[in-house]
Amino acid sequence: MNKFWFLALPFLAWLGLHHGGNIAPIVDNAWYSxxxxxxxDYIARGVFPLWxxxxxxxxxxxxxxxFFGDLNPLYxxxxxxxxxxxxxxxxxxxxxxxxYLCGGMGFYLFVRCLCRRELPALLAYAMFMFSTLGIxxxxxxxxxxxxxxxxxxxxxxxxxxxxxxxxxRYFAGLVFSMMVIVSTYVPFLFLxxxxxxxxxxxxxxxxxFIDIFKKTAAFIRAFPVMFWTGAVAVVLACLxxxxxxxxxQNGDTIYRNERNGFGAxxxxxxxxxxxxxxxxxxxxxxxxFSDLDLTMNIFCYVPIFLIIILSxxxxxxxxxxxxxxxxxxxxxxxxxxxxxxxxxxxxxxHFFFFRMFRNLYFLGPFIFLCMTAVxxxxxxxxxEAGPETGRKRGWYIFxxxxxxxxxxxxxxxxxxxxxxxxxxAIGSMALFLFYFLARKELLFLAGLMFVVMLQPGQMGTKFWxxxxxxxxxxxxxxxxxYRRPLRGEDLDAERGFGLSFKKKQDKSGFCREGYYxxxxxxxxxxxxxxxxxxxxxxxxxxxxxxxxxMDDGHPDWNALKGSLDAIHGGRAMAVxxxxxxxxxxxxxxxxxxxxxxxxxxxxxxxxxxxxPGWAVSVNGKIQPLYRANVAFKGVWVDPGRQDxxxxxxxxxxxxxxxxxxGLFAGWLGYVVFLFIKRK
Amino acid sequence: xxxxxxKAVVVYCAAGAxxxxxxxxxxxxxxxxxxxxxxxxxxALLDKGQAAFxxxxxxxxxxxxxxxxxxxxRNDGPYAMVxxxxxxxGDDARAIRYFKKAKLIQKTHFWNDYNLAVLYLRDKDRASAxxxxxxxxxxxxxxAWEAAVLAPLSRIxxxxxxxxxxxxxxxxxxxxxxxxxMLAGLDVEEGGxxxxxxxxxxxxxxxxxx
Numbered sequence: 001m002n003k004f005w006f007l008a009l010p011f012l013a014w015l016g017l018h019h020g021g022n023i024a025p026i027v028d029n030a031w032y033s034x035x036x037x038x039x040x041d042y043i044a045r046g047v048f049p050l051w052x053x054x055x056x057x058x059x060x061x062x063x064x065x066x067f068f069g070d071l072n073p074l075y076x077x078x079x080x081x082x083x084x085x086x087x088x089x090x091x092x093x094x095x096x097x098x099x100y101l102c103g104g105m106g107f108y109l110f111v112r113c114l115c116r117r118e119l120p121a122l123l124a125y126a127m128f129m130f131s132t133l134g135i136x137x138x139x140x141x142x143x144x145x146x147x148x149x150x151x152x153x154x155x156x157x158x159x160x161x162x163x164x165x166x167x168x169r170y171f172a173g174l175v176f177s178m179m180v181i182v183s184t185y186v187p188f189l190f191l192x193x194x195x196x197x198x199x200x201x202x203x204x205x206x207x208x209f210i211d212i213f214k215k216t217a218a219f220i221r222a223f224p225v226m227f228w229t230g231a232v233a234v235v236l237a238c239l240x241x242x243x244x245x246x247x248x249q250n251g252d253t254i255y256r257n258e259r260n261g262f263g264a265x266x267x268x269x270x271x272x273x274x275x276x277x278x279x280x281x282x283x284x285x286x287x288x289f290s291d292l293d294l295t296m297n298i299f300c301y302v303p304i305f306l307i308i309i310l311s312x313x314x315x316x317x318x319x320x321x322x323x324x325x326x327x328x329x330x331x332x333x334x335x336x337x338x339x340x341x342x343x344x345x346x347x348x349x350h351f352f353f354f355r356m357f358r359n360l361y362f363l364g365p366f367i368f369l370c371m372t373a374v375x376x377x378x379x380x381x382x383x384e385a386g387p388e389t390g391r392k393r394g395w396y397i398f399x400x401x402x403x404x405x406x407x408x409x410x411x412x413x414x415x416x417x418x419x420x421x422x423x424x425a426i427g428s429m430a431l432f433l434f435y436f437l438a439r440k441e442l443l444f445l446a447g448l449m450f451v452v453m454l455q456p457g458q459m460g461t462k463f464w465x466x467x468x469x470x471x472x473x474x475x476x477x478x479x480x481x482y483r484r485p486l487r488g489e490d491l492d493a494e495r496g497f498g499l500s501f502k503k504k505q506d507k508s509g510f511c512r513e514g515y516y517x518x519x520x521x522x523x524x525x526x527x528x529x530x531x532x533x534x535x536x537x538x539x540x541x542x543x544x545x546x547x548x549x550m551d552d553g554h555p556d557w558n559a560l561k562g563s564l565d566a567i568h569g570g571r572a573m574a575v576x577x578x579x580x581x582x583x584x585x586x587x588x589x590x591x592x593x594x595x596x597x598x599x600x601x602x603x604x605x606x607x608x609x610x611x612p613g614w615a616v617s618v619n620g621k622i623q624p625l626y627r628a629n630v631a632f633k634g635v636w637v638d639p640g641r642q643d644x645x646x647x648x649x650x651x652x653x654x655x656x657x658x659x660x661x662g663l664f665a666g667w668l669g670y671v672v673f674l675f676i677k678r679k
Numbered sequence: 680x681x682x683x684x685x686k687a688v689v690v691y692c693a694a695g696a697x698x699x700x701x702x703x704x705x706x707x708x709x710x711x712x713x714x715x716x717x718x719x720x721x722x723a724l725l726d727k728g729q730a731a732f733x734x735x736x737x738x739x740x741x742x743x744x745x746x747x748x749x750x751x752x753r754n755d756g757p758y759a760m761v762x763x764x765x766x767x768x769g770d771d772a773r774a775i776r777y778f779k780k781a782k783l784i785q786k787t788h789f790w791n792d793y794n795l796a797v798l799y800l801r802d803k804d805r806a807s808a809x810x811x812x813x814x815x816x817x818x819x820x821x822x823a824w825e826a827a828v829l830a831p832l833s834r835i836x837x838x839x840x841x842x843x844x845x846x847x848x849x850x851x852x853x854x855x856x857x858x859x860x861m862l863a864g865l866d867v868e869e870g871g872x873x874x875x876x877x878x879x880x881x882x883x884x885x886x887x888x889x
Contacts, residue, residue: 291742291746310687313687314686314687314688315686315687315688316686316687317682317685317687318685319685322687323690326690327694330697330698334697334698334701339703340702340703340704341698341701341703342701343701374687378687416742416745
């Protein structure tokens, strides 16, 4: 069997389906595409963006990056492409496609490792490529960024446990996938999945743990240096997330759950809010069959082909591996239903970890993949049990017809069923009959791959044609033309769900309802109306003749209002553009350098949030940095020509972050090297 | 026994039993509805239905209104709109079914009753038409007059229109003077008077008859 073509053709077909039209980032990817291209544009220029000066008057740039897991070295493809003058958004889309292919390959290897057969593995690969994930890729990268790493993790784990002697390459792969997972915003999904696997093993075959411990111990004995190096690498990969969490916990960064509706996140989410984001809220049984061409249903759909193969395998033997996967999927399903079952409420009440995450429906794709693995597994058993001749073969043919006709009749009883569901069922029946009558496996597999494409093909085509769903503004506004992506340029359009970040801002440019920001910006914004701040914060620099101390314990807000209004009273001067007195001579997100030439000593206020980690130097000498007007940065500047530089982050932080990028890329290179060496 | 227990169907049944034992499916439905209304999909569907209706894509409008009907089952509006679209498509049997569903929720509604009366009239079931038209007149006899005058728009014959007018007269116990004038005006200046209610009902949101 020419495996290459069976892997390449579905990918190319998927590419044709999704990239034949005007593909633009949709739903949350409208933000992520800008964040990612912005982030890696600076990485390519040798600057690690630690500070985001464009939102909420400036705050640390460590929250948004966690949504997509910026340390995954595959993102460096974007840097490479932009260095080759590929437009940033095109580079981003190319990355998405390659990332998706990477996920499909991981799933293929995982299923092949389980069943040790090509046919089910290739079928599972096609089912992955043509699934709900193909849309999620363009709408919710945050799900896929974790899920694809999860797939590889479970593949390496399965391969590690099934190899007779300890294998370095599988362990290295395990370490790398764990590093990627812990660097994302939602390792939560992984941890829930892993906990479910552990629970499933305990329920189905607890003695397996002894085997796991034995294999791990054997590996540590054989490769102790590698084991501990890997452990240290995973711990290092955890640190950015830990620092981020601590900055929220100690109050330097505000990321709070103040809002009642959509968009509320933070570190402590209410049970009601989680229930609203559970799998139960997203999907309904009727939605599996009806109105599938209405794009609102496309996030969580179960393809009819999966239902058919699960039905065909009803009376097949489900061996221990598939039972573990099925129980895992079932436990995750019970959990993802939120308040519909008592499981989530129990965990929420007893473990703080479960109070931190809201979108339980993100677990839907994991359940889908588990059920796909189970489906192709039991199908393989069903096919292998079918005899080539004799009376028993007649029974198999009868059963195939019965199952398919049963589903076709069921579909006929449903309202508003799209044609591809019938086509899939009829095509599938014809192919299974062909298999039992002719036994031509290659043609059978090719036919199945085509049948798998039908439903997602119809749904995907309809989806990308829906002007209400696909944000073509990016295309129309020239975002695909080459230019540097800037922060705060997120697509400014009403989306299918919620609002863009620009629309979330109030008149002062701060996030409406104070959803996020730095501690002191948040305090100022909470005490002075946005309308009164609007003019003041529209200037980045204010030059004061004098400054006075204000007690934080007893803030005089009226005096502060006077200070903010000083530009009208002649006591301060707002800088509205470059002049001989002040001009910006260098800038990146983490620092700004200005040249001043004041006639007398002045107090310069830089209207960017005050935050621990900022320092100021004048002519290269560190000067005291004051917190000015409650939320901003201020420094005394002497008369005459002075070079003032504000900088965020220490040398240690830079070395740490660049070191992590090197560590991730290096470890990936090492995994690839080990696999190539083995061949 | 061990072989039997390892069958996929047994594993699925066990999972199903657990699910049915612990899950509160009513809550699942509530959560689904919450999400639809919270994230704006319910109004979005209504908008889509209205947009399809405005573009005269009545079959698509029916699909959206049916979805809305599923989401807000205690609201008669979506059912009435489905019935209305079917009536415009000439599928009177289905239209009657959906108007009746709307009436199960909202017992008295002028246009639901009126449309049912016209549908039965088109079906030559004068007894049923008369029953529903009685409700119409009881709710707003003046509007009933105007609607009866406009009945030609509902693709009914002149005889059927006369029947509606006659029914209005039968059911109206106290026809006011202005209504009589209006009727008189109809006879004298048919074109002018017809234009008046026509323009009135063609205002946005007033297109309640077919």
